[in-house]
Amino acid sequence: MRLTRAGEYAVRCVLYLAKQGRGVLVSRKEIAAQADIPGQFLAKIAQQLARQGIIEILQGASGGYRLLLAPERITLLEVVETVIGEIFLNDCVGRPESCPNSTVCAVHRVWCRTQQQLRNSLDQVTFADLASEELGTPPTPGACCAENPPPPEKDLPGPA
Amino acid sequence: MRLTRAGEYAVRCVLYLAKQGRGVLVSRKEIAAQADIPGQFLAKIAQQLARQGIIEILQGASGGYRLLLAPERITLLEVVETVIGEIFLNDCVGRPESCPNSTVCAVHRVWCRTQQQLRNSLDQVTFADLASEELGTPPTPGACCAENPPPPEKDLPGPA
DNA sequence: TGATACAAGATCAAAAAAGTCTTATTTACT
DNA sequence: AGTAAATAAGACTTTTTTGATCTTGTATCA
Ligand code: SF4
Ligand code: SF4
Numbered sequence: 001m002r003l004t005r006a007g008e009y010a011v012r013c014v015l016y017l018a019k020q021g022r023g024v025l026v027s028r029k030e031i032a033a034q035a036d037i038p039g040q041f042l043a044k045i046a047q048q049l050a051r052q053g054i055i056e057i058l059q060g061a062s063g064g065y066r067l068l069l070a071p072e073r074i075t076l077l078e079v080v081e082t083v084i085g086e087i088f089l090n091d092c093v094g095r096p097e098s099c100p101n102s103t104v105c106a107v108h109r110v111w112c113r114t115q116q117q118l119r120n121s122l123d124q125v126t127f128a129d130l131a132s133e134e135l136g137t138p139p140t141p142g143a144c145c146a147e148n149p150p151p152p153e154k155d156l157p158g159p160a
Numbered sequence: 161m162r163l164t165r166a167g168e169y170a171v172r173c174v175l176y177l178a179k180q181g182r183g184v185l186v187s188r189k190e191i192a193a194q195a196d197i198p199g200q201f202l203a204k205i206a207q208q209l210a211r212q213g214i215i216e217i218l219q220g221a222s223g224g225y226r227l228l229l230a231p232e233r234i235t236l237l238e239v240v241e242t243v244i245g246e247i248f249l250n251d252c253v254g255r256p257e258s259c260p261n262s263t264v265c266a267v268h269r270v271w272c273r274t275q276q277q278l279r280n281s282l283d284q285v286t287f288a289d290l291a292s293e294e295l296g297t298p299p300t301p302g303a304c305c306a307e308n309p310p311p312p313e314k315d316l317p318g319p320a
Numbered sequence: 321t322g323a324t325a326c327a328a329g330a331t332c333a334a335a336a337a338a339g340t341c342t343t344a345t346t347t348a349c350t
Numbered sequence: 351a352g353t354a355a356a357t358a359a360g361a362c363t364t365t366t367t368t369g370a371t372c373t374t375g376t377a378t379c380a
Contacts, residue, residue, distance in 0.1 A: 001161060003250040003271075005369060011267055028326070041370055043326070060378025061324040076270060090163040106293040107171055110236060111163075114281045121274045133266040165338060188357070201339055203357070220347025221355040327376070337366070345358070350351100 001089075003080065009037045010045050010083040011076065014054065018071040018127040019135065027064040045083055052082040071131055077122035087122075089115040161249075163240065169197045170205050170243040171236065177215065178231040178287040179295065187224040205243055212242040231291055237282035247282075249275040 012035040020026055028046065032039040046065055049055045056068045067074075081087060088094040090111040096102040172195040180186055188206065192199040206225055209215045216228045227234075241247060248254040250271040256262040 001163065001244065001247045001249070003161065004367090008250060015267065038370060040372085043328090044370095047327070057326070058378090059326050059376075061326095062379065063325050063377080065326095076267070084161065087161045089161070090168060104294065106290045107175065107236070110282075110285050110290075114278065117281060118274065118278050121277060122270075125270050130266045130270075134264065164336095198339060200341080203359090204339095207358075217357070218347090219345070219357050221357095222348065223346080223356045225357095322380095324379085325377085327374100329373090329375105331370100331372070333368100333370080335366100335368075337364100339362105339364080341360105341362070343359090343361100345356100347354100347356080349354085 004084050006041070006045055007080045007084045009035070009042060010049060010079050012037060013042060013045065013065075014049065014067070014074060014079050014127055015130055015134070017055065017065065017067040018074070018131040020067075022067045022070050025058060025064045025066045027062075031065065048083055049079070052078075054079065054082065071128035072126050074127045075123045076125040076127070076130070077119055079127075080122065087115065087119055089118070164244050166201070166205055167240045167244040169195070169202060170209060170239050172197060173202060173205065173225075174209065174214065174227070174234060174239050174287055175290055175294070177225065177227040178234070178291040180227075182227045182230050185218060185224045185226045187222075191225065208242055209239070212238075214239065214242065231288040232286050234287045235283045236285040236287070236290070237279055239287075240282065247275065247279055249278070 013031055016031050016035045017024070017026060028039065028042055031037065032042050037045075046055060046057060050057045050065075054067070054069060054074055055065050058064055058066070077087075086094065090108075092099040092102045092105075092108055093111050093115055096108075099105070099108070102108045173191055176191055176195045177184070177186060188199060188202055191197065192202050197205075206215060206217060210217045210225075214227070214229060214234055215225050218224055218226070237247075246254065250268075252259040252262045252265075252268055253271050253275055256268075259265070259268070262268045
């Protein structure tokens with residue numbers, strides 16, 4: 001129930017490109033260094049993004065990557081799913097035939113519904129949003145993860 | 161980004177018990193058979209559910225499991241997280257220190273927000289809901305996964 | 321034409337998930 | 351008390367997924 005490394009890297013890569021602006025050519029090496037991504041791994045991810053039409057890859061000396069679409073038109077969901085495949089909260093959502101029960105199962109319906117909700121949320125966020133927020137806004141410390149305090153450990157409840 | 165097998169089994173187990181009614185003793189064997197869960201694996205999962213106070217385990221001959229709480233008071237989120245741990249959409253949400261960027265990162269905030277949303281949704285669903293829906297409602301075929309049509313394959317973008 | 325940069329697939333290693341095995345307790349029944 | 355039936359608990363194994371690298375090849379520019 002968590003983003004893979006590859007997914008995270010893809011987001012970083014596209015975000016970095018979005019910050020440079022659409023169409024600006026950036027070498028893989030630069031992206032890898034700046035966004036802290038293993039170079040070869042980035043190559044793989046970039047290829048997937050290219051196939052999806054999100055970025056363009058230029059070969060040869062002085063080659064590199066560049067954003068093909070306007071950042072406003074690229075959503076977080078799109079980038080993530082390009083790399084990790086469609087998000088499924090449970091196997092039976094993507095492959096109902098994997099559970100003979102799926103046509104009757106109440107839980108199944110919950111997964112379907114919730115998953116759609118999640119995907120919609122991620123589809124609302126564009127890389128234009130992300131890039132501008134990152135360039136402009138001051139950190140506002142605590143505004144984010146304060147809502148997510150380190151959860152009480154299962155076995156050691158509290159600061160024992 | 162998907163429920164583990166253990167999580168799925170936990171849900172099945174609790175749902176089965178909820179259908180029998182709170183406090184009704186059911187042998188592990190029966191649950192395993194009826195809910196299609198590997199027996200020994202179920203044992204592990206049950207122990208976690210017991211530690212969490214959701215079910216009670218009776219030992220000895222004619223032992224078994226039974227629901228300790230009223231189904232209305234058990235949520236899907238609770239059961240799932242008991243087994244797979246707190247849901248995190250991205251590592252940095254649970255451990256902000258894992259990414260030096262997390263205090264500034266716009267994406268980070270999206271993950272935090274979305275994750276909370278997801279968890280809230282799952283926390284709305286109780287096992288009373290699930291059990292009654294399953295006992296009462298007719299299947300309504302297509303009402304669920306029709307919203308989730310098999311997505312266009314990554315490499316063959318739809319009926320282009 | 322050679323240096324630079326990316327492509328693409330094979331391959332490897334580490335981690336997580338799924339399941340099984342073994343041994344020990346607990347309880348009921350006779 | 352003795353035995354059978356049930357679960358406990360942890361070690362262990364297998365399989366799958368993830369993360370990353372290696373190798374060989376191709377494109378482009380100076
Ligand atoms: S039991 Fe329900 S939720 Fe679980 S796999 Fe089958 S259909 Fe999906
Ligand atoms: S870059 Fe942002 S989203 Fe990615 S790990 Fe760091 S904080 Fe989280």
